Amino acid sequence: MTDAGRHPRITIHTLSEVVDVKGNVGSFDVKIVKKARYVDEKACTACGECAKVCPVVRPDEFNMGLSSRHAIYSPFPQAVPSAYVLNSGECLGNNPVVCSKCQDACEKKCIDFHMSDETISERVGTIVVATGLTPHDPRALDEYGYTRFENVLTSLEFERLVNAGGPTQGHLVRPSDRKRPRSVGFVQCVGSRSARRGKSYCSNICCMNTIKSTLVLKEHYPDMDIKVFYIDIRAFGKGFEDLYTRSRRTGVHYVRGLPGQVEQLADGRLRVAVENTAGQSLDFYDLDMLVLAVGIEPAAGTHKLQEMMGLQLSSDGFFLEAHPKLQPVDAATRGVFYAGCAEGPKDIKESVTQASAAAVRAIRLMQSSQIRAEAITSEVITEQCKACGKCAEVCPYNAITVDPKKKIPAKIITAACTGCGTCAAECPFGAIVMNHFTDRQIYDQIDALLDERPSDKILTFACNWCSYAGADYAGVSRLQYPPNARLIRTMCSGRVDEDFIWYAFKKGVPIVLVSGCHIGDCHYIDANHWTAKRVDRVRKKMEKRGLRPERLQLEWISAAEGILFAEVMTRMEQLRQSVSEKEIAETIALLS
Amino acid sequence: MTTPTVLSMPGVSPGVLPSADGEVRIGVYVCHCGMNIAQTVDCDGVAAAMAKLPDVAVAKGIGYACSEPGQREIREDIATHGLNRIVVGSCSPRLHEPTFRQMLIAAGLNPYLLEMANLREQCSWVHMKTPEAATAKAYDLVKMAVARARRLQSLTEPMLPMTQRALVIGGGVAGIQAALDMADNGYEVVMVERQPSIGGVMAQLDKTFPTMDCSI
Numbered sequence: 001m002t003d004a005g006r007h008p009r010i011t012i013h014t015l016s017e018v019v020d021v022k023g024n025v026g027s028f029d030v031k032i033v034k035k036a037r038y039v040d041e042k043a044c045t046a047c048g049e050c051a052k053v054c055p056v057v058r059p060d061e062f063n064m065g066l067s068s069r070h071a072i073y074s075p076f077p078q079a080v081p082s083a084y085v086l087n088s089g090e091c092l093g094n095n096p097v098v099c100s101k102c103q104d105a106c107e108k109k110c111i112d113f114h115m116s117d118e119t120i121s122e123r124v125g126t127i128v129v130a131t132g133l134t135p136h137d138p139r140a141l142d143e144y145g146y147t148r149f150e151n152v153l154t155s156l157e158f159e160r161l162v163n164a165g166g167p168t169q170g171h172l173v174r175p176s177d178r179k180r181p182r183s184v185g186f187v188q189c190v191g192s193r194s195a196r197r198g199k200s201y202c203s204n205i206c207c208m209n210t211i212k213s214t215l216v217l218k219e220h221y222p223d224m225d226i227k228v229f230y231i232d233i234r235a236f237g238k239g240f241e242d243l244y245t246r247s248r249r250t251g252v253h254y255v256r257g258l259p260g261q262v263e264q265l266a267d268g269r270l271r272v273a274v275e276n277t278a279g280q281s282l283d284f285y286d287l288d289m290l291v292l293a294v295g296i297e298p299a300a301g302t303h304k305l306q307e308m309m310g311l312q313l314s315s316d317g318f319f320l321e322a323h324p325k326l327q328p329v330d331a332a333t334r335g336v337f338y339a340g341c342a343e344g345p346k347d348i349k350e351s352v353t354q355a356s357a358a359a360v361r362a363i364r365l366m367q368s369s370q371i372r373a374e375a376i377t378s379e380v381i382t383e384q385c386k387a388c389g390k391c392a393e394v395c396p397y398n399a400i401t402v403d404p405k406k407k408i409p410a411k412i413i414t415a416a417c418t419g420c421g422t423c424a425a426e427c428p429f430g431a432i433v434m435n436h437f438t439d440r441q442i443y444d445q446i447d448a449l450l451d452e453r454p455s456d457k458i459l460t461f462a463c464n465w466c467s468y469a470g471a472d473y474a475g476v477s478r479l480q481y482p483p484n485a486r487l488i489r490t491m492c493s494g495r496v497d498e499d500f501i502w503y504a505f506k507k508g509v510p511i512v513l514v515s516g517c518h519i520g521d522c523h524y525i526d527a528n529h530w531t532a533k534r535v536d537r538v539r540k541k542m543e544k545r546g547l548r549p550e551r552l553q554l555e556w557i558s559a560a561e562g563i564l565f566a567e568v569m570t571r572m573e574q575l576r577q578s579v580s581e582k583e584i585a586e587t588i589a590l591l592s
Numbered sequence: 593m594t595t596p597t598v599l600s601m602p603g604v605s606p607g608v609l610p611s612a613d614g615e616v617r618i619g620v621y622v623c624h625c626g627m628n629i630a631q632t633v634d635c636d637g638v639a640a641a642m643a644k645l646p647d648v649a650v651a652k653g654i655g656y657a658c659s660e661p662g663q664r665e666i667r668e669d670i671a672t673h674g675l676n677r678i679v680v681g682s683c684s685p686r687l688h689e690p691t692f693r694q695m696l697i698a699a700g701l702n703p704y705l706l707e708m709a710n711l712r713e714q715c716s717w718v719h720m721k722t723p724e725a726a727t728a729k730a731y732d733l734v735k736m737a738v739a740r741a742r743r744l745q746s747l748t749e750p751m752l753p754m755t756q757r758a759l760v761i762g763g764g765v766a767g768i769q770a771a772l773d774m775a776d777n778g779y780e781v782v783m784v785e786r787q788p789s790i791g792g793v794m795a796q797l798d799k800t801f802p803t804m805d806c807s808i
């Protein structure tokens with residue numbers, strides 16, 4: 001922390017938020033709003049004279065409200081920057097009649113009630129998103145009586161209570177009577193691993209955090225009675241199982257089963273009813289204190305940032321990486337990277353590892369004063385564009401500007417275009433050219449394929465990243481399948497224009513197969529959901545026109561699914577044999 | 593759908609050789625890959641058939657297209673026959689497209705004037721028991737590649753300016769680590785933190801697993 005604060009090349013804006021991001025890799029224009037601190041950050045020596053005279057008393061957020069602070073305060077002793085901060089909402093005001101006590105107390109005259117919010121503009125080449133986590137808030141569900149019973153705490157509150165720098169100097173006390181508890185229970189998976197009671201994912205850190213807490217307690221208070229209520233303990237990391245074993249050896253009692261009910265007894269103790277799923281019994285435990293191992297959720301404001309920057313979130317609400325295995329810290333938007341819990345629940349070690357990886361990925365782009373952009377991008381033929389706006393609607397990268405109201409034709413932001421080709425496929429006026437995968441190139445491939453004996457063949461469109469790679473994998477595995485299909489490779493299945501399909505049927509092909517990455521795995525964010533819609537649309541039209549819709553097939557095949565690819569090929573061949581020469585001749589007549 | 597004929601667009605520049613924007617001269621190479629392809633597909637037969645297609649100036653079988661002697665042969669053909677489009681029927685482009693693109697650059701051609709037909713992973717290896725059908729498929733695949741090659745255009749990768757500074761949003765342990773790594777490597781970093789201090793959740797912890805030591 002202090003290293004970052006002192007570093008000559010790091011500028012830290014606290015009390016600040018990013019409110020706008022424009023541009024693209026190499027030149028992002030960022031607008032930051034920095035809220036007024038009312039204390040001169042550079043001049044303040046954190047002597048603390050101001051806080052001593054402040055009459056306002058408020059719960060201290062840093063200590064989870066377990067202690068108090070004044071309206072002018074230091075966030076915590078090691079804060080960076082170390083300057084005090086004044087909360088204008090709590091302050092009584094600068095009217096000397098009302099208060100202004102702090103201003104009088106500050107010898108260096110650092111306090112300025114007239115300070116205002118500042119807007120800062122920065123141009124940067126890359127962005128690391130490290131917005132972290134919010135602990136699960138147990139108030140909403142309140143299944144363990146968190147809002148009703150004083151002695152039920154969250155794990156973060158507990159952390160402050162056992163922290164040597166915390167409100168009790170690290171002495172654990174029961175909030176209700178400030179006495180040391182003789183027994184403490186920990187409840188695992190609060191807000192995790194249940195779609196009904198919070199989030200369905202595992203929060204990753206709470207098992208180990210509880211194990212850590214039990215060891216800390218046993219070290220200080222060896223005869224304390226400690227119980228842990230859990231579904232199963234996840235101690236998967238390096239050295240983790242060791243800590244778990246140590247915790248059990250010190251006598252911590254691990255009970256498999258989560259409390260069904262918590263009630264408070266007359267003496268302030270908590271009675272916990274647990275169905276022990278290991279022993280199939282209903283047990284009751286009376287405990288002095290209960291700690292809820294709350295899960296990890298995405299930081300507040302994640303959605304706002306996601307929309308502002310055109311990023312993606314996974315279904316659990318954390319930022320979605322470009323590829324879960326091979327690009328785990330890259331965003332799909334070039335030049336943006338993720339680090340830490342912004343991307344998913346993880347511990348410090350993993351957060352730091354990911355942060356270093358993100359730094360290197362960013363440096364890789366920043367090391368030269370220029371970067372090479374994608375050559376395979378789309379282009380608009382302005383004269384043909386009717387400014388309908390379809391292309392901008394389907395572009396997963398916000399790489400197209402067009403104004404349908406003012407009839408301003410489409411324009412491709414080449415730097416942001418990644419070349420999926422969905423716009424070219426969806427443009428109703430043929431006004432978009434996809435370089436290297438032009439309509440002309442693809443029609444000529446179809447012609448070359450279907451000029452001779454079309455009824456023997458299956459036209460297959462395959463995307464570069466998944467289904468084409470799946471076909472390669474079938475080959476590497478030497479899987480044998482019928483030899484009738486011919487592949488046309490496009491970068492993304494989103495490129496497959498409806499007209500390619502009609503053209504192939506008109507040329508006498510029995511079967512057309514469109515294949516791509518599974519939904520959710522698309523290398524162009526979600527371009528393939530346009531593929532799915534399009535295939536659906538064409539099938540409906542086929543039905544209306546009297547063509548068997550089965551002759552158009554859609555399959556999602558990943559790069560690892562060689563076996564599936566071979567199976568699909570066998571199925572396609574069976575389908576092909578079901579299409580008679582007569583049916584083909586009828587189709588040709590119908591479409592001509 | 594109207595098939596666009598406008599091809600003189602930004603980003604699309606003519607090939608390096610004078611003939612690239614005029615006459616199309618395609619070289620077709622059907623790789624044996626030792627016996628990997630040749631034992632199932634009649635490579636030389638496919639090459640001979642390609643030689644009859646319009647715009648094909650050279651078509652031949654080749655032992656290992658990717659090997660240095662193979663690449664040298666193609667480079668020499670490019671020079672002596674004035675080839676300006678290259679079709680290689682061999683393994684998957686996912687394997688050797690970068691190799692052959694480099695070869696084109698070395699021969700003075702734009703790397704996007706290459707097209708590959710996948711005769712190994714998607715033909716000879718998966719139709720081992722039906723060599724005739726495999727050869728028919730190989731014929732189609734290379735013919736399609738030739739058709740596409742005829743329409744290929746040189747492309748250039750545009751250069752964008754790079755501002756050599758980074759923004760880090762969030763000053764928790766992850767943001768701090770990323771900022772330090774970049775700053776220590778000489779890059780300027782702007783860090784934006786919502787709270788009055790950086791540190792994030794870790795600043796609130798005392799002992800942390802797995803080392804059980806202090807976190808700040």
Ligand SMILES: Cc1cc2nc3c(=O)[nH]c(=O)nc-3n(C[C@H](O)[C@H](O)[C@H](O)COP(=O)(O)OP(=O)(O)OC[C@H]3O[C@@H](n4cnc5c(N)ncnc54)[C@H](O)[C@@H]3O)c2cc1C
Pocket residue numbers: 016017018130131132133134135155156159205209212299300301302305339340341342346347348349351761762763764765766767784785786787790791792793794797799800801802
């Ligand atoms: C109770 C508890 C105990 C834990 N114990 C351990 C342990 O013992 N060992 C261990 O390895 N891990 C532990 N962890 C996990 C550890 O805290 C995290 O791995 C780590 O804090 C993640 O760091 P981060 O930088 O990704 O996120 P955070 O620490 O959450 O930091 C994110 C920062 O970004 C700021 N921010 C968020 N949004 C914005 C925005 N829009 N604009 C500007 N700034 C923003 C936040 O204010 C915050 O300062 C524990 C977690 C909890 C909840």
Ligand code: SF4
Pocket residue numbers: 188189190192193201202203204205206207208232233234293295
């Ligand atoms: S880490 Fe443990 S306590 Fe946390 S959600 Fe996963 S299983 Fe439950």
